[in-house]
Amino acid sequence: MLFAFICRDKPDHLQVRMDTRPEHVDHLNALNAAGTLKFAGPFLGEDGKPLGSLVVVEAADKSAAQAIADADPYAKAGLFQSVEVLPWNWVFNNPASA
Template identity: 65%
Template sequence: MLYAIICTDKADHLDVRMDARPDHLAHLKGLGDTLKFAGPFLGEDEKPTGSLVVVEAETLDAARAIAAADPYAKAGLFSNVAVTRWNWTVNNPDAA
């Protein structure tokens, strides 16, 4: 099952994001095929304001564990994290 992890950065925490970025990217790469895609949300100033991470997990609890293990989450970057089941219906390469 696919899960969308939708994260909102705390205001004025760009320095926290940049400091934790190398560990965050290593974490994502370490997920292997579990990670479907990921990237930052951008504000009008083109600076990151949050993250979208889509993972494959057996359960909601497993997806929440992936979200909690993210170095960004551990660094206190996010003001909010939502983890929800997601159905990739359009342009899904696995459905081709």
């Protein structure tokens, strides 16, 4: 099952994001190597600076997806104001459907 993480950064926490980015990238690379990560990237503000993240993972259930979200170094560093974990259906341009 796929789950989307809609993560919104706390205001004025860009430095936390930048300081934690190497560990976050390592975390995503590990998820990717395990076949868990489907895609990820930051939301950008009008100024082009990151202000949140979209991460889509495959997990057995919502509890497993929440554990993945909670393990993200950004979450552990207190970057996020909120994180929604939602079941998601990849309908268009899904490479698995090709």
